Structures are given as C-alpha cells and as structure tokens.
Amino acid sequence: MEQEYAIYKGEKLLCIGTKEECAKELGVQPEYIYWLTTPTAKRRLESRRNPEKCTVGIKL
Known part of the structure; x- marks a missing residue:
C-alpha cells in the first residue's frame, strides 16, 4: 500500500x-x-513571515 x-x-x-x-x-x-x-520544507515554513498561509504536507 502506498503512503x-x-x-x-x-x-x-x-x-x-x-x-x-x-x-x-x-x-x-x-x-x-x-x-x-x-x-527542509518544515524549516523553511518556520522562517516565513506568515506560516499560517503556507502549504503543508503531512504523511498519514
């Protein structure tokens, strides 16, 4: 089964x-x-001015 x-x-x-x-x-x-x-994507998100407006991915 795929992720x-x-x-x-x-x-x-x-x-x-x-x-x-x-x-x-x-x-x-x-x-x-x-x-x-x-x-890397999570670190870049933290450094953004408005992280609440960013696209985020979560593995289920």
Whole structure:
C-alpha cells in the first residue's frame, strides 16, 4: 500500500491521497508533495513571515 498524504493550506484541508493523487488535484509534480513533508520544507515554513498561509504536507 502506498503512503498517503494530507495537504493543508493554513487550516484548510486541500486534499488527502497518494502523492500522485494529490499532485494531480493541485496541478503540481508528485515530488513536490513528497518535498512538503521533508525537514527542509518544515524549516523553511518556520522562517516565513506568515506560516499560517503556507502549504503543508503531512504523511498519514
């Protein structure tokens, strides 16, 4: 079974599914969905001026 992801923008849930399903719904590459869950993406989020407006990915 493939890893599933939940993608949020602030408090709003954008989609749930595999990285391919989420990528198709958001119009991005599947690698971007995976990247949203990496430590690098989380560090960049912390340094943003308005982190509550950022797109965030969580592995389920």
